[in-house]
Amino acid sequence: MRSLGLESRLALWGTRGGFLLVGSGLLLFLLVATVWAGQARLLGEAVEAYAREEADSLARLLLYDLAGDERVLDCRLYEQRMVAMRRADPEVGSTEGLSLGLVAFVAQNLSLPDAVVWDAAVRYGYPARLSDIARARYALYRQALALDREALAEDLSARVTFSDHLRGVRLRSLGGLVDLSAGESVVPRAASVPGRARATFPLYVRAAHWADVTVVVDRSHLEAVRSGLARSLGQLQAGLAGVVAAALAAWGAGWWLLLRNLRRTVVEPVVSLAARMEAWEQEAPAAVPAGDETRWLSEAFDRLLERVRQQREQLLRAQRLGLMERIGAGLSHEINNALNPARLRLDEMMMDGASPSPADLSVLKDHLLAAQRILKDLSLPGRRPAGPPRAIPPGDWLEVARRLVAPHFERGSSLAWAVGADAPAVLGWPEALVEVAVNLLLNARDAAAARAGGGRVAVTLAVSGAAAELVVADNGPGIPPEVRAHLGEPFVTSKPEGAGLGLFVTDMLVRRMGGALTFDEAPGGGTAVRVRLPRAEGERDGRGS
Numbered sequence: 003m004r005s006l007g008l009e010s011r012l013a014l015w016g017t018r019g020g021f022l023l024v025g026s027g028l029l030l031f032l033l034v035a036t037v038w039a040g041q042a043r044l045l046g047e048a049v050e051a052y053a054r055e056e057a058d059s060l061a062r063l064l065l066y067d068l069a070g071d072e073r074v075l076d077c078r079l080y081e082q083r084m085v086a087m088r089r090a091d092p093e094v095g096s097t098e099g100l101s102l103g104l105v106a107f108v109a110q111n112l113s114l115p116d117a118v119v120w121d122a123a124v125r126y127g128y129p130a131r132l133s134d135i136a137r138a139r140y141a142l143y144r145q146a147l148a149l150d151r152e153a154l155a156e157d158l159s160a161r162v163t164f165s166d167h168l169r170g171v172r173l174r175s176l177g178g179l180v181d182l183s184a185g186e187s188v189v190p191r192a193a194s195v196p197g198r199a200r201a202t203f204p205l206y207v208r209a210a211h212w213a214d215v216t217v218v219v220d221r222s223h224l225e226a227v228r229s230g231l232a233r234s235l236g237q238l239q240a241g242l243a244g245v246v247a248a249a250l251a252a253w254g255a256g257w258w259l260l261l262r263n264l265r266r267t268v269v270e271p272v273v274s275l276a277a278r279m280e281a282w283e284q285e286a287p288a289a290v291p292a293g294d295e296t297r298w299l300s301e302a303f304d305r306l307l308e309r310v311r312q313q314r315e316q317l318l319r320a321q322r323l324g325l326m327e328r329i330g331a332g333l334s335h336e337i338n339n340a341l342n343p344a345r346l347r348l349d350e351m352m353m354d355g356a357s358p359s360p361a362d363l364s365v366l367k368d369h370l371l372a373a374q375r376i377l378k379d380l381s382l383p384g385r386r387p388a389g390p391p392r393a394i395p396p397g398d399w400l401e402v403a404r405r406l407v408a409p410h411f412e413r414g415s416s417l418a419w420a421v422g423a424d425a426p427a428v429l430g431w432p433e434a435l436v437e438v439a440v441n442l443l444l445n446a447r448d449a450a451a452a453r454a455g456g457g458r459v460a461v462t463l464a465v466s467g468a469a470a471e472l473v474v475a476d477n478g479p480g481i482p483p484e485v486r487a488h489l490g491e492p493f494v495t496s497k498p499e500g501a502g503l504g505l506f507v508t509d510m511l512v513r514r515m516g517g518a519l520t521f522d523e524a525p526g527g528g529t530a531v532r533v534r535l536p537r538a539e540g541e542r543d544g545r546g547s
Contacts, residue, residue, distance in 0.1 A: 023253055027246030034239050057201035057219040060168050064161065065205055065215060068173070073150045073157075078207045080147040081179045087140050091133065094140045104128050108138040151180055158184035169198065170218035176211065186218060197222035337373050344369035346409045368406060391429040391515055393538035396421055396463055399432050400472075403439030404461075407447070411459070415450040415476075417443075418460040425463040426470040429536040430515040441508045442474040442531050449478030449529060469517075470537045475530040480523060 068074050087094045107128060111119045116135045123130050158171045162185035170185035186198075199221050205213040344366050351358055358366075400421060411417040428435070443459065450457020460475045505519075512519045517535040524530040 020250070020253055020257070023250055027250065031239070031243055031246060034242055038236070038239055052221075054199060054201065056167060056221070057199045057217055058203075060165070060219055061201050061203045061215065061217045064168075064171065064217060065203055068205055068215065069207055071154070071157075073154045074205075074207060077147060077150045077154065077175070077180050078210075078212045080143045080150070081175055081177045081212075084140060084143050084147070084179060085177045087136060087143075091136060094133075094136055095144075096137065097141050100134060100138055100141065101128070104130055104134065105138045105141060108135060109142050112139065112142060147179065151182060155182045155184060158182060167219050168217060169220045170216075172216040173205070173213055174216075175213040180213065341369060341373050343406055343409045344373075365405065368402065389431075391431060391536075393427045394430055394432055394435055395427045396425045399430075399435035400425075400439055400461075400463060402432075403436050403443060406436070406440055407443045410444065410447050415447050415457040415459055417447075418458060420460065420462045426465050427538040428470045428515075429538045430517075434511040434515060435535075438508050438511050438533065439472070439474075441504045442472075442533070445504060446474050446476040446478075446529075446531070449480075450476040452478050465537065466534065468537060469534045472533040472535065473530055474533075475524040475528060477524065477526060477528040480527060481521060481529050 104123060107123055107126065108119055111122065114122075116132060116139065120130060120132045120135045123135065154173070158173065162168050162171055168185070171183070173180065173182045175181070197220065199219045200216060201219070202214055202216040204211050205215050207213075347362065347365055347369070351362060404417075404419065408417075443461070446459040447457075450459050458477050460473075462473045464471060509519045512533055512535070515535060517533060520532045520534075522530045522532060
C-alpha cells in the first residue's frame with residue numbers, strides 16, 4: 003500500500019505548505035492592518051489638533067474684538083444693574099400700572115438716583131412711588147439691553163457669513179440675560195457633528211468674567227483629506243488580501259489536481275481491488291505474483307465475483323424460504339387474533355347447550371368478516387379501501403372493536419373504557435378503523451397480562467388540537483429500547499411468539515387515513531399507544547343537527 007503512503011505524504015506536505023502560506027499571509031495582513039490603524043489614528047489626532055488650534059485662533063480673535071466692543075460693554079453694564087435690581091426686589095421686572103409719561107420722565111433723568119427722580123416726579127405731578135421709579139428704570143435698561151443684543155447678534159451673523167471657517171457662534175452671559183447665537187443651529191451639539199470642531203472660552207470685559215463664547219469651526223476639508231488617505235490605505239489592504247487569497251487558491255488548486263491525478267491513476271485502482279479482495283475470505287489465498295499486481299488483482303476479483311454470485315443464489319433461496327415461513331406465521335397470528343373470539347363464543351354456546359341467537363350469529367359473522375379483512379390487508383398491503391374516507395362516529399368502529407375483543411378481557415386483564423358521548427368523529431374507513439382498534443387492544447391485553455395479579459388496559463378518545471387522538475395504555479412491562487426504535491416495521495415484535503405483522507398493518511392503515519402512530523411510556527410503567535386521526539367535526543355536527 004505504498005500508493006496510499008505516497009498520497010498521505012503528499013497531502014501532508016500540501017497541508018503544511020498551505021498552513022505556512024496562510025500564516026505568512028495572515029502575518030503580512032496583520033502587519034499592514036496594524037500600520038494602517040496607527041496611521042489612521044495619527045492622522046485623526048493631527049486633524050483634531052489642527053482643528054482645535056484653528057478654533058482657538060478664531061475664538062481669540064473674536065474674543066479680542068468683543069471685549070472692546072461698546073455694545074458688549076453696555077450689555078454687561080445693563081445686565082449687571084438689572085441683576086442687582088432683581089436681587090433687591092424680585093418684582094422689579096413688572097411694568098403693570100406704569101404710565102408712559104413716568105417712564106419718559108425717568109428716561110430723561112436716568113443718570114440721577116431713584117430718590118431724586120421720585121422727588122422731581124412728584125413735584126411735576128406724576129403720582130408715583132419710589133418702587134415705580136425702580137420699575138421704570140428696569141424697563142428702560144431692559145429695552146436698551148434688547149437693542150444692544152439685536153445689534154450684537156447682527157454683528158455675529160455677519161462674522162459667520164463672511165468667514166471661511168467660522169460656522170457658528172454662541173455668546174451666553176453668566177447672568178443669563180444675554181444669549182446670542184449666529185450661524186448653524188447645532189451650536190450646542192457641534193461636538194458630535196461630523197466635520198465640525200467646537201471650542202468654548204470665557205469672555206472678560208474690564209477684567210471680569212462676564213460671558214462664555216462658543217465657536218464652531220469647519221474642518222470638513224481636513225476630514226476629506228483624512229478620508230482619502232484612509233480609503234487609499236484600505237484599498238492597499240484589500241489588494242494585499244486579494245493577492246494572499248489568490249496565492250492560497252492557486253496553491254490549493256495545484257495540490258488538489260496533483261492528488262486527484264495520483265488517486266485516479268494509481269491509488270484508486272489498487273485500493274478498490276484490494277478492498278474487494280479483502281472483503282471475502284479464502285481458504286488458500288493465491289501468492290502475489292512478481293509481475294503486474296493490478297492485472298492479478300483484477301483476475302482475482304473476477305473469480306471473487308463468481309463466488310459471490312453462487313453464494314447470492316444460495317442466500318436468496320434461503321431468504322425466500324425464511325420469508326415464507328415468517329409470512330405464514332404472521333398470517334396465522336393475525337387471523338387467530340380475529341378468529342379466537344369466535345371460537346370462544348362457540349365454546350360458550352356449546353357449554354350452555356342453547357340454540358344460537360341472532361345476536362350470537364351477528365357477533366360470529368363480525369369475527370369472520372374481521373378475519374377476512376385481515377387476510378385481505380395482509381395479502382394485498384398496497385391496496386387502498388374503496389371510496390374516499392368519510393366521517394365515522396365512535397359507535398361505528400370503536401364500539402365494534404370493543405365487542406370483538408370483549409371475550410379476551412373476561413379473564414385476566416381488565417378494560418377501562420373512557421370514551422364518552424362527546425367523543426369526536428374521525429375521517430377514515432370503518433373496516434380499517436376496527437382493525438386498528440382490535441390490533442391495539444389485543445396487543446395491550448397481551449402486554450398487561452404479563453403483570454402479576456392481572457393487568458389493566460385503558461382506552462380514551464378525545465379531541466387533540468385539529469385531530470382526534472385514540473390512546474390505548476397498558477401497565478405491562480413496557481417495550482425494550484432495542485425494539486421501540488423499529489416498531490411498525492414488518493417482523494419486529496417484542497412478543498416471544500409474535501411475528502411483528504400486527505403493528506405493521508396497523509401503522510400502514512393509520513397512515514393511509516392520514517394519521518400517525520406513536521409509542522410513549524405510560525405513567526406508572528407500561529406503554530401508551532397514541533393514534534392521531536383527522537377529525538370530522540363538520541360531518542358529525544351536521545349529522546347531529
